[in-house]
Amino acid sequence: MQKQASIASQKVGLWCTWIFAALTVVGWLGIAHFYAPLPGDVSAETAKQWFTEEHRWGTIIGCTIFYIAAGLLTPGSIQFGIMLSKIEGRYPLWSITAGVCGIFISLIIFFNACAWIVCAYRVETSGDVIQAWYDWSWFAFLLGWIYLAIEMIATAVVEFQDTREVPMIPRWFSWLTLAGAASLITAAGPAFFKSGPFAYDGLLGFYVPMVVWGTYLIGTTWYMHQELVREEAGERVALARGGLPSSMPA
Secondary structure: OHHHHHHHHHHHHHHHHHHHHHHHHHHHHHHOOOOOOOOOOOOHHHHHHHHHHHOHHHHHHHHHHHHHHHHHHHHHHHHHHHHHHHHHOOOOHHHHHHHHHHHHHHHHHHHHHHHHHHHHHOOOOOHHHHHHHHHHHHHHHHOOHHHHHHHHHHHHHHHOOOOOOOOOOOHHHHHHHHHHHHHHHHHHHHHOOOOOOOOOOOHHHHHHHHHHHHHHHHHHHHHHHHHHHHHHHHHHHHHHHOOOOOOOOO
16 A cells, blocks of 8 residues: 555656646746847837736746746656656665756746746836846746756667666657757757847747757656556555565666
């Protein structure tokens, strides 16, 4: 019964990641209008109009949802580390690395959401101040690609250690995770470009990294959840036979 309760708790941890993803889409991308963010090459007055007139309440409400969602990414990231450590075994360096990087990303999101709220908070704030906060929030968000890349690489490294006939994560998805981690370097572009594909509203600077991140989070969570379903089934069979399950490598 204790093992089954633990599995149920771990499922809740994974569900936190799915809920985070859903709230991100609804709150940040949708309500806050970041599916089409304000470009980086606009004037300070245009930035002021965007945040204090056109999308003020959308930004405040949407980013409030976003920072709440960030809190849920913390147990989700810890559960990622737990699932990976079952494969890695003692001294799970890369499992811990993946979990800690996920927590760092959660904190990055929290502070970025607060910064975007600051942009919309006071209608009397001057345009240059709003623009400075806006630039800072994007740099803090997208230049954090390094933590996501390290998390994805650490995840794949552990996944490749799973030598079972049916691994927790399919090999093709692990290779996709590595490829995605390599592609994230394009998120460094906004530090050098205010417009074009590498800007923080550009295809390579923003949209591709977001798709990579979402695919990694949602896909990895799905396969980890399926692993817990198999663990739970093995536990039930073992209890029925009076034995002990051995679904994960030592």
